[in-house]
Amino acid sequence: MEFLVRTENLLPPDTPDETREQLRKAERARATQLREAGVLKRLWRVPGRNATIGLYEAQDPAALHDALVSLPMWKWMDISVEALATHPQEQ
Template identity: 30%
Template sequence: MLYLVRMDVTPPRDMDPEEFARIKAREKDYALALQRDGRWRHIWRVVGEYSNYSIFDVAGNDELHRILQDLPLFPYMRIAVTPLATHPSDLAAQ
């Protein structure tokens, strides 16, 4: 199943910058592994925000929930998930 996911990151203002850098490094490693295995298909930055839009290709809701919950930045995120379906006017669907 395909999902469009928006992630908005809001770290605590008083978070130690070095600790935040360590968390971001773990986040990047995790995200790259998911991209390499094909489950995190696309990621785009939202200009001017600490946010992204991503496309995930996973078996279902439970797998996506586990993936998102395991993100090192998860405690500092607001996440919106939209399940996607094939559009009948999509050239690839013809």
């Protein structure tokens, strides 16, 4: 099933650049893995914000939760999830 996932990254502005860069690299690496595993299907930026909107696919909400928690930035992210129902037009 598919989910719409919003993330707001609340990493404090005074985080040292080095830490920030390390986290960003690790985040991107993990996102690439999720993409290759078919979990992360699309990702957009909310313009102007350190925030994303993503289209995810997972077996159920618990599997999605595990995928999101595996992101290195997770502890700093405010995440909201909407479960999507396939629209009959697409079947």
